[in-house]
Amino acid sequence: QQPVQSPQAVILREGEDAVINCSSSKALYSVHWYRQKHGEAPVFLMILLKGGEQKGHDKISASFNEKKQQSSLYLTASQLSYSGTYFCGTGMGGATNKLIFGTGTLLAVQP
Amino acid sequence: DAGITQSPRHKVTETGTPVTLRCHQTENHRYMYWYRQDPGHGLRLIHYSYGVKDTDKGEVSDGYSVSRSKTEDFLLTLESATSSQTSVYFCAISDGLLNTEAFFGQGTRLTVV
Numbered sequence: 001q002q003p004v005q006s007p008q009a010v011i012l013r014e015g016e017d018a019v020i021n022c023s024s025s026k027a028l029y030s031v032h033w034y035r036q037k038h039g040e041a042p043v044f045l046m047i048l049l050k051g052g053e054q055k056g057h058d059k060i061s062a063s064f065n066e067k068k069q070q071s072s073l074y075l076t077a078s079q080l081s082y083s084g085t086y087f088c089g090t091g092m093g094g095a096t097n098k099l100i101f102g103t104g105t106l107l108a109v110q111p
Numbered sequence: 112d113a114g115i116t117q118s119p120r121h122k123v124t125e126t127g128t129p130v131t132l133r134c135h136q137t138e139n140h141r142y143m144y145w146y147r148q149d150p151g152h153g154l155r156l157i158h159y160s161y162g163v164k165d166t167d168k169g170e171v172s173d174g175y176s177v178s179r180s181k182t183e184d185f186l187l188t189l190e191s192a193t194s195s196q197t198s199v200y201f202c203a204i205s206d207g208l209l210n211t212e213a214f215f216g217q218g219t220r221l222t223v224v
Binding site for chain 1: 144
């Protein structure tokens with residue numbers, strides 16, 4: 001089942017903050033976050049692992065609630081360059097390393 | 112940038128014809144994935160591979176097949192293309208280590224007329 005993201009879209013002014021949520025119906029081993037600019041490939045932002053390990057962007061933070069199978073991405077003091085579609089990806093772990101992505105959140109940052 | 116190339120980048124084909132998309136990597140990564148991207152649906156997993164000749168279905172695999180005969184190539188075949196398969200297709204690779212990300216190809220825009 002595809003993870004569900006909320007909100008579907010958000011419009012911000014430069015400098016404002018935003019939170020994007022990702023929720024899965026299945027137990028997760030890891031959560032990935034990616035950003036996609038229009039017409040381009042998704043680009044890695046952050047990965048959070050069960051147990052608390054994180055790796056990723058130095059200006060973007062995220063949380064991972066393993067019990068609730070939820071993750072949130074926190075964009076603070078947004079910049080124009082933050083505009084794009086954000087995807088969470090959920091990894092089940094194991095030998096097959098299946099990676100499923102969410103429905104996406106469109107973020108538009110205006111001057 | 113990770114070495115991952117999709118071909119073709121654009122294709123228009125007729126309903127009922129078979130189509131094969133190619134994903135080629137130079138990173139020697141074990142895991143490869145095919146996704147389709149459609150408005151309102153995000154990225155949906157079609158098929159994925161966890162080794163040479165080891166593949167499994169994703170969430171939207173009907174009408175698609177895959178093959179991986181060597182580490183660097185992962186082929187996606189639309190057996191008989193339909194208009195509902197008009198989409199942008201992305202390939203991704205991962206080495207599968209605990210804290211490493213997936214890298215995406217530039218995508219293939221497929222139109223079935």
